Each structure stands twice: as C-alpha cells, then as structure tokens.
Amino acid sequence: MNRRRTTAAAAGALLSLALAGCSFGGVQSLPLPGGADLGSHPYTVKAQFADVLDLVPQASVRVNDVAVGRVTSIHVADDGWSAMVTMKVNGKVRLPANAYAHLEQSSLLGEKYVQLSAPPAGETSRGRLAGGSVIPTSHTNRNPEVEEVFGALSLLLNGGGIQQLKTISTELNKALTGNEPEVRDMLTQVDTLVTDLDTHKQDITDALDGVNQLSATLAVRDQKIGTVLTGLSPGLKVLDQQRGSLVTMLRALDTLSGVAVDTVNQSKDDMVADLQALAPTLQRLADSGKDLPDSLQVLLTYPFTDEVLNGVKGDYLNVYLDLTAAPGTQLIPALESKDNVYGDTAQPQSQPQSKKSNIPKGLPLPLPSVTTTAGGR
Structure with missing residues (x-):
C-alpha cells in the first residue's frame, strides 16, 4: 500500500516537472484533431478583417474547401479598428500575391473558417503569396451571420412591406381591369424603346464619353472661359444701353423691306x-x-x-x-550681184553697201530707198 502511494506521488511529481518545463497556453493552443497537414515547411500569412465575428485560433484555413492550414492567432491591428488574423499554410500551396480571404461558415451552426481564393475573373493574378505577406481589408470580407439573416427576415415580415403587398396587388388589379389593350400597347412601346436603346447603346456610350471629354476640356480651360465672359461684360452693357437704337433700326429695316417688296x-x-x-x-x-x-x-x-x-x-x-512714182521719175533697175541670194529685185537692208558705187556715170540719181521686208521669220 505504501509502495503504491510512493509510485503515485512520484508520477505526480514527474508530471508537475513536465508541465513546469514547457509553456501551456490553454486548450486553444492544442491542435484540433483531424486538422490540416502543414508539412515540414509551412509559411505564415496575415489577413486584415474589418470584422472576424467569432473566429477562434486553430480554426481551419481552406482553399477550394480543402484544409491547407490553420489560424494561429487573432489580435487587434495597428489601426485599432480591425482584426489581424495570422495563419500558417502548407508550403506546397501556392497562392497569387493578390489573393482574397473570406470568412465563411462550414454549416448553419458550424465553425468559422478562412477561405483563401484567387482574385475574381476581372482581375489578373500577380506573383506569388510569400511568407509574411498581409492581405489588406480591400481583399477580405465575410458572409452574413444566421442571426443577421433572421433579423432582416423578421424586419421584413413584421414591419416591412410584406403586409403592403395585398394593397399593392389590389390597386394594380383596379388599375389594369378594363385597360388591358392600353397596357399591352404601352408594354409593346416600352419594349420597342428598350430595344432601340440597347441597339444604340454604343452610340449612347460614345455620346456620354464625348460629353465627359467636353466637361474635362471646359474644366481645364475654366480660367480662359472666365476671362472671355469677363471681357464680354462691357460689350453686353453697351448692347443694353443701345437697345432702343437697335430696336429702331430693326423697325426701319422692316419698313424698308416692305417698301422694297412693294417696289x-x-x-x-x-x-x-x-x-x-x-x-x-x-x-x-x-x-x-x-x-x-x-x-x-x-x-x-x-x-x-x-x-x-x-x-x-x-x-x-x-x-x-x-509704190506710185511722180510723173517724169526715172527708175533704175536692180543690179545683179553675186551676193544677192534672194533672187528678187530688192536689196536686203541688212546687206552692207559697198563704198564704191557701181552706178554708171551720167545716170540720174536713184530714188530714195524704201524699207521693205522681203522675207522674215
């Protein structure tokens, strides 16, 4: 009997020494049974949530509903308004650097877990999510709680518009009864209008873009527009002062037009x-x-x-x-010359005259020379 007591005391002492030699953070520091396999080289990722609800440490971290890690800690972020969730993920899991983190629930009354996912279809994946990365609040969100859904449903059923549906239905029946052809024609016209708008949606978009560009241009040149409007002010004042003269002139023009038409x-x-x-x-x-x-x-x-x-x-x-010569005038015939290549009776004016005269002595003087053109280009 004494030996058994001694053995139990020794076992208790050994257990006390074992607990004293290691740190124990409570039940939440123990891994959940059947949890994700982190592998030999897990990496740490943080996600900043605006609200983590009742998420607890050791909660599951999943990718496409497959457990790939667990939540190690949850604490208030540096801004003092959001929660920073630290997670360990299996080193073989590769996620893009712009990954999203969603806080979801396994079932209606099940546990909360963090779902990591790639960016939506409209956003291109970039790089790789490395250890120590922080997913910002713009890439995190949460699903609505069951209490929130039931609260909204209760508000709708008790104080919402459900009780007014009967009144709406009754009034619609009164308005449509006997006006079926007009309503049908109206719906046809609405369908035509919507179809035309859908057909010209590109033109409408281009027009809106043009208006946007015009607004941007006017916004850039607002100083110049203000200067122009300021410069127009004196001219408008002069026009206002001379309004009577302008009216008189227009009346005179009207009278003139009447007279012109009558003429x-x-x-x-x-x-x-x-x-x-x-x-x-x-x-x-x-x-x-x-x-x-x-x-x-x-x-x-x-x-x-x-x-x-x-x-x-x-x-x-x-x-x-x-030419007609005076009566009694004696004509001298043309002399033949070797230099005369023209073959006519007239001497070219351009041919130089010889210093020695070939006219026989005793003959009367020749008539005054007359300039003629024998042949010219």
Missing part, C-alpha cells in the same frame, strides 16, 4: 419685259460662241497677234508694197 411688285412687269427684250441679244451672243472672244482679241491688239499666225501657212510671212 419690286410694281416694277416686275417692266422688268420682265426688259428681260424678254434682252433675250434675242443674249441668244445671238450665245450663238457667237468662241468666235466673239477670238475676234475681239484680234480687233483690239495692234498691229498683229498670235492669232494671225494661225492663218498663215508656211515659215515666212511675205509683204508686197506697191
């Missing part, structure tokens, strides 16, 4: 007769066509124009001159 109405017969009298002359001018401008070009230019050359055939333009 045209009274003289329209004479004007029509004058235009009809001009018709033959204008017709003849139209019939002359191109001949009239060509003839005017030759008529008003002295002595000749390029149009005359179109009527001359060949490369030379010959001019013949007839």
Whole structure:
C-alpha cells in the first residue's frame, strides 16, 4: 500500500516537472484533431478583417474547401479598428500575391473558417503569396451571420412591406381591369424603346464619353472661359444701353423691306419685259460662241497677234508694197550681184553697201530707198 502511494506521488511529481518545463497556453493552443497537414515547411500569412465575428485560433484555413492550414492567432491591428488574423499554410500551396480571404461558415451552426481564393475573373493574378505577406481589408470580407439573416427576415415580415403587398396587388388589379389593350400597347412601346436603346447603346456610350471629354476640356480651360465672359461684360452693357437704337433700326429695316417688296411688285412687269427684250441679244451672243472672244482679241491688239499666225501657212510671212512714182521719175533697175541670194529685185537692208558705187556715170540719181521686208521669220 505504501509502495503504491510512493509510485503515485512520484508520477505526480514527474508530471508537475513536465508541465513546469514547457509553456501551456490553454486548450486553444492544442491542435484540433483531424486538422490540416502543414508539412515540414509551412509559411505564415496575415489577413486584415474589418470584422472576424467569432473566429477562434486553430480554426481551419481552406482553399477550394480543402484544409491547407490553420489560424494561429487573432489580435487587434495597428489601426485599432480591425482584426489581424495570422495563419500558417502548407508550403506546397501556392497562392497569387493578390489573393482574397473570406470568412465563411462550414454549416448553419458550424465553425468559422478562412477561405483563401484567387482574385475574381476581372482581375489578373500577380506573383506569388510569400511568407509574411498581409492581405489588406480591400481583399477580405465575410458572409452574413444566421442571426443577421433572421433579423432582416423578421424586419421584413413584421414591419416591412410584406403586409403592403395585398394593397399593392389590389390597386394594380383596379388599375389594369378594363385597360388591358392600353397596357399591352404601352408594354409593346416600352419594349420597342428598350430595344432601340440597347441597339444604340454604343452610340449612347460614345455620346456620354464625348460629353465627359467636353466637361474635362471646359474644366481645364475654366480660367480662359472666365476671362472671355469677363471681357464680354462691357460689350453686353453697351448692347443694353443701345437697345432702343437697335430696336429702331430693326423697325426701319422692316419698313424698308416692305417698301422694297412693294417696289419690286410694281416694277416686275417692266422688268420682265426688259428681260424678254434682252433675250434675242443674249441668244445671238450665245450663238457667237468662241468666235466673239477670238475676234475681239484680234480687233483690239495692234498691229498683229498670235492669232494671225494661225492663218498663215508656211515659215515666212511675205509683204508686197506697191509704190506710185511722180510723173517724169526715172527708175533704175536692180543690179545683179553675186551676193544677192534672194533672187528678187530688192536689196536686203541688212546687206552692207559697198563704198564704191557701181552706178554708171551720167545716170540720174536713184530714188530714195524704201524699207521693205522681203522675207522674215
């Protein structure tokens, strides 16, 4: 009997020494049975929640409802208003750097756990979630509690609009009874309107974008617009001061227009007769066509124009001159010369005259020379 007591005392002493040699944080520091396998190289991740509800340490951390880690601690964040949840995740689990953390519940009355997930379809995954990373509050949220759902349902059933549905249904029946064709036509028109809006939604979007750009441009140039409006103020004051003169001028213009219309109405017969009298002359001018401008070009230019050359055939333009001598005048015939290459009776003016005269002595003096053009380009 004494031996048994001694053995029990020794066992109690050993247990006391074992508990004294290690730290024990309570039941919550013990891992849950059947928890996630963290592996040999887990890494730590933190998530900042606006509200963690009744999440407790050692809660499960899941990815696609598969346990991959556990919550190690929960404490107030540095801002003093949110909760910082520290988790250990299996080292083989790879998550993007912009991962999301959701606080969910396993069943209606089940435990809370943290669900890690990739970003939604509209957001591109970036990098890899490394140890020590913090998921911000913009990437965390929670599901509604059962108490919150029942509270909202109670508010809807007791003090909400459910009790008013009967009144709404009764009033709708009164409004629609006997007006079925009009209501049907209205719904058809609404359907057409919505269809047209859907067809032109791109145009509507472009118009809104244009208005947005115009607003941005006006916002940038508001200083210039203010300057312009300030500069317009003196001009508007002058217009306001001269409003009476402007009104008088407009009235005078109205009177003038009446007089002009009356004058045209009274003289329209004479004007029509004058235009009809001009018709033959204008017709003849139209019939002359191109001949009239060509003839005017030759008529008003002295002595000749390029149009005359179109009527001359060949490369030379010959001019013949007839002279009538006074009675008793003796003509001297042209002398034959080796240098005369023209073959006519006239000596070219450009040919130099010999110093020695070949005219026989005793003959009368020749007539004064007359300049003629024998052949010119």
